[in-house]
Amino acid sequence: MTVHKSQGSELIHAALVLPDAPNPILTRELVYTGITRARHWLTLVETGRGQLLDAVERRVMRVSGLGAG
Template identity: 40%
Template sequence: GARSLNIELQKELNPPGEIRVERFGWTFCPGDKVMQVENDYDKDVYNGDLGVVSRIDMEEGELDVNFDGRDVTYGFGDLDELVLAHATTIHNSQGSEYPAVVIPLSTQHYPMLERNLVYTGVTRGKRLVVLIGQSKALEIAVKGARAKRRWSKLGEWIMEMKSKRA
């Protein structure tokens, strides 16, 4: 998934050098693209914010991320708030746009082959969208033959509210 892609993309785009910190299953290096994965009101950064690692201070145990021209400092113990973001999931990309988007499609991930997910992924790309994988996977997603029934208690809740009013 996105985690494996991030590890491989980091090797190609920003190979770990001497200055790096390894925490919570990730290796962070200056120049890495990262995503904030939870709201942190004290730092004024929010789930989905994208930035670039700008500094790592091993002596102080701190890492700085530049979010749109503003550096935010993280203690090494707070790095569970960040993940590499060379690649991300379609879910995490919602509400954002990117110059280029690459969407892998595989029948191996059959439950993820939904028309709305492909549409959301394709509409994230501003200049370039590349679909890679199996044509059969794209066909399954686009046809949307698997009608997805949403299970909720909404009907039950409405009936309960009606009976309380009577």
């Protein structure tokens, strides 16, 4: 199941597999959503070195003009 499809779900165990190459869709917000689907434990697989760090440093670029707060 993708992170997008899992929104609103709560799982006992969730696995978040990050890509091996940079991807502009992988943002801090997406990683947060994936991690918070796990109720008890999470398995995080980082197939490419530094992808988690890159993802948490990348924020969603809003084009609507609405700020995050």
